[in-house]
Amino acid sequence: MHTSDELLNLFNQALDELPLDKTPARLYDPIRYVLSMGGKRIRPTLCLMACELFCDEPAKAMIPALALEVFHNFTLLHDDIMDKAPTRRGMDCVHIKWDENVAILSGDAMQILAYQILGAAHVNYLKQCLPLFSQTALEVCEGQQFDMDFETQPSVTVAEYMNMIHLKTAVLMATSLKMGAIAGGASPADADLLYDFGLSTGLAFQLKDDLLDVYGCPETFGKRIGGDIACNKKTFMLINALDKADPATRAELENWLSQTTLPESEKISAITAIYNKLNIKELCILEMEKHQKKAFQTLARVSVPESHKAILIQLANELTDRDK
Secondary structure, three states: OOOHHHHHHHHHHHHHOOOOOOOOHHHHHHHHHHHHOOOOOHHHHHHHHHHHHHOOOHHHHHHHHHHHHHHHHHHHHHHHHHHOOOEEOOEEOHHHHOOHHHHHHHHHHHHHHHHHHHOOOOHHHHHHHHHHHHHHHHHHHHHHHHHHHHHHOOOOOHHHHHHHHHHHHHHHHHHHHHHHHHHHOOOHHHHHHHHHHHHHHHHHHHHHHHHHHHHOOHHHHOOOOOHHHHOOOOOHHHHHHHHHOOHHHHHHHHHHHOOOOOOHHHHHHHHHHHHHHOOHHHHHHHHHHHHHHHHHHHHOOOOOOHHHHHHHHHHHHHHHHOOO
8 A cells, every 4th residue: 555645746746747838828827836836635645545445556546636636726716716815825826926817717727627637537437437526516616605605694504514514625525535436446335435434524624624724823824814704704613603602702703703994813813712712612623523533434334454444544634633
């Protein structure tokens, strides 16, 4: 079995070989730029790991791995426009470095490129992977729309929020594992179990992201701390704070949410203090651990030797132990 670093290196070599040295430059330069930012490359790594559970050649899943990473980065490029985010992975977002029109069109091209890459997959598994990929792409868009709807929705329940991150984040991680398993020759039952493992892992991953947005370290997180608070984003943290606050604390919280003239730093500091008072950090950690436990229980049912699963367990643990 390869280590995660070995699989990542294998993937990065293939990514570097994508034929993106094309014109017009203002279409392809942003694509090369966003793909060169690096990042954790979680989805393609999971895809290759899942493939290697069932065969000795993880490269059999390289085409879906590439398609998944290009698609994922397309979603980030467009999400950053919608969120008005200034940086991504510590670098200027595409819409800042160029402009919004360039970012939109380059993102569109990346989505098409992802399908073009997947279309070159071996016919033996393309028939299974293509509809799965398309369904996932739609679900990611559904999740993003729910996320945007929440901005103007008066109240959001925890269940609604968990459904949103299920669609926006978890399904793409789940599909990465299932497509890798399919490429490696897994049985339908094992491929489905890995999909479910990915769903639970993806939920835990997003909850950790919510946590880091408030309690992360600016030097390692790669994005501004408190960004979700500054824009009143309805995260697991905020939804639970509103739900669990007593009337006086809720009024204080809603007052800070309504502020538009005070410095963002004051708002972030004040709302973080309310989270601390209500033990929201601990609540988020408990929810994250619940989904991680479910993920490992699902993985235990996959019919490969336990020693083969160690690399997936290690990566899943790293996703919740990370500081960025």
